[in-house]
Amino acid sequence: MAATPIPRHIKLILAGLMLSVFMGMLDGQIVATSLPKVVTDLGGLNLFAWVTTGYIIAASVITPLSGKLGDLFGHKRVVMGSIGVFMTGSLASGLAGSMHQLIAFRVLQGLGAGGLVTGVFAILGALFSPRDRAKYQSYFAANFAVAALAGPAVGGILSDHLGWRWVFFINLPIGIAALLMLGLLLKLPVVKRNPVVDYPGIALLSGAIVTLILFASWGGSQYAWSSPVIIGLGAATVLIAALFIAVERKAVEPVIPLRLFQDSTFSICAALGIIGGAVFLGSVNFLALFAQGVTGASATVSGLVLLPMMFGLVASTMITGQVISRTGRYKWFPVASMAVGLVGVSLLATMTADTSRVVACLFMILLGIGSGLSQQVLTLAAQNSAPMRDIGAITGTVTLARQAGTALGLSVFATIFYTRLGHQLPKHLTPALEAELAGKGGASSLASTHGLSPALAHAVSSAYADALTPVFIATIPLLVTGLVIALFLKNVPLQKAERGAPAAAKPEPQLAHANESDKD
Structure with missing residues (x-):
């Protein structure tokens, strides 16, 4: 028909x-x-x-x-x-x-x-x-x-x-x-409603988000994790979040209705959003670092290196949407997303300074496919599990979960990378290469190994590769956790x-x- x-x-x-x-x-x-x-x-x-x-x-x-x-x-x-x-x-x-x-x-x-x-x-x-x-x-x-x-x-x-x-x-x-x-x-x-705006909830949620973003953005980069600023931001985030929950319990029209979390589908989608944001979005910057810092690609070429991953994401998202539209079933896509992503990051963790761009692109395609398999499904499943009058709050909360995961993932992974790089560079640089690197402005000014002498380029790319490996390893337990959580997702029939x-x-x-x- x-x-x-x-x-x-x-x-x-x-x-x-x-x-x-x-x-x-x-x-x-x-x-x-x-x-x-x-x-x-x-x-x-x-x-x-x-x-x-x-x-x-x-x-x-x-x-x-x-x-x-x-x-x-x-x-x-x-x-x-x-x-x-x-x-x-x-x-x-x-x-x-x-x-x-x-x-x-x-x-x-x-x-x-x-x-x-x-x-x-x-x-x-x-x-x-x-x-x-x-x-x-x-x-x-x-x-x-x-x-x-x-x-x-x-x-x-x-x-x-x-x-x-x-x-x-x-x-x-x-x-x-x-x-x-x-x-x-x-x-x-x-819906015809008599709106009651939750001003205290809005103020507290805004405060918690601001302190969380600053905590994630500044921690390990502008300030040490043990600094009073970062500790204060972390404590403020927890305190404001606790106050927000207390206020939302009594609000007539809460910004984020806490009753939504009584639905296991919504809670699972929010949790998977955090994990997916951290791994699939938070790791992209480090793939660009591999392209530039390890393979010596320019900024333009590194963008091209990421193209296959984006194509994998688009293809898997389009196919997922068509299949769900025909069958009305979505449960196994988030499960497959975590599983394929797990294979992808495990392969990315094996990359060294000798890994070619072609092989790296193949690994990135897997990560893109894994991301696409859950890109839209979490929002769709969450929307399908709650009444239409809450569809905006549902959509906003799942989106916020993904954003929070991305911010936290970027921060934690950046700390792992730069800490590891600080330990690896001295292992690969001779005194002569250290002097040459200092003449180029030091490691912090390197956007790419392009233009360096062969010996210095190999030393820097080896250090970068060794520093990136633990970043991808750190995503493995997150995806394993996500895989377990996804298995509990119910397949509520789609209308x-x-x-x-x-x-x-x-x-x-x-x-x-x-x-x-x-x-x-």
């Missing part, structure tokens, strides 16, 4: 949603490429890291909040508001006259970007049945990959030919197109509806719905 054609207005809505997500993801990639030119123009080299850190903190803080606000006030409003905030931040960033201004406007951008991702996936949950949603969410995973791959190149071209400010201005036409598509065509059923028919069109018995467009 032939598949029912997708209505034209649904295609345009999907295009608007994909443009929204693409805009946010692309921005995160292209800005990094332009930062050297930004510093040359605005100065403030000691502040440039905050251009990224401020953005990440803001996006992380708003992610769970935007989901809950969407549940209370409508996800269309939240997404369109997020696009507006993001565009305003982009315009202001492009006009910034100082590094302090740019950091402030990047925080505004981050607030918009964090609301986009959560809101878009919540809208998909409202528009489509779970089985149809699996298929459409796989398209968004491909969207993420395209943005990640195109970002550095686009950023370089814009910075070189039009100036770094166009890295931000490019978001404006994309945002306008998305606003027009969603504003004119998107109509969502929304199947007519294509194009909103999944949320059938109200829950105790809730009345109204068309959100009537209230905009």
Whole structure:
């Protein structure tokens, strides 16, 4: 039987949603490429890291909040508001006259970007049945990959030919197109509720996220793990989190409803999100380090070395979405994700200075496949396990879990790498090579072994390879834990509806719905 054609207005809505997500993801990639030119123009080299850190903190803080606000006030409003905030931040960033201004406007951008991702996936949950949603969410995973791959190149071209400010201005036409598509065509059923905003919960959750991100970002890099600053941030995170839980137990409309964790599916998805974020996202930077520090690739070539991993991710995500859409079964994909990822990191841990780029790429493909097998499934399974009125909070919490895992993974793995590198370099460098390395600015200034003498390049690449091995070994117990947890995931049947028919069109018995467009 032939598949029912997708209505034209649904295609345009999907295009608007994909443009929204693409805009946010692309921005995160292209800005990094332009930062050297930004510093040359605005100065403030000691502040440039905050251009990224401020953005990440803001996006992380708003992610769970935007989901809950969407549940209370409508996800269309939240997404369109997020696009507006993001565009305003982009315009202001492009006009910034100082590094302090740019950091402030990047925080505004981050607030918009964090609301986009959560809101878009919540809208998909409202528009489509779970089985149809699996298929459409796989398209968004491909969207993420395209943005990640195109970002550095686009950023370089814009910075070189039009100036770094166009890295931000490019978001404006994309945002306008998305606003027009969603504003004119998107109509969502929304629950009529008397919203009660959980201000204490918002404040405490924001505080916990900020201290956690700073703890993960600064620990082992700007400050020693035993320093008063890091210990204080860790203690503050635990204390604020405990206060947040106490407040949420009594809140009328909690930001993260604690009752959701009574559902084993939701709890398992959140736990796997943390593990997946740490391993599959947190380890990518170290694959780039292998390409540059061990094989001697330039920054551009190292990006190409990572391409096979991205292709593996996109292919497995697309296939997963199609299979789930046809069968309605998802349990074994997270299990396979952890298992394939376990094989991938175990092989990556065997790499040495003599491992070729081709062999490394094959290992990376396995890691990409493992990531793709659970990329969308966790959000889908969590959304399928709870009532529609909580879909925003669910989406935001699972996304936050993945972000927290990524931040913690990056921090811990970086500490392992740099500690190990400090021990390995002296073992591979003779006094003459130490002097040559010092003349190049020292190990901390090396982005690649490209251009070094053969003897120094081999010594540095050997030290890098030896320092990276324990990073991949450290991911093995995480994936083993994830594999065990995934085995307990229940396969709650996914509903199947007519294509194009909103999944949320059938109200829950105790809730009345109204068309959100009537209230905009």
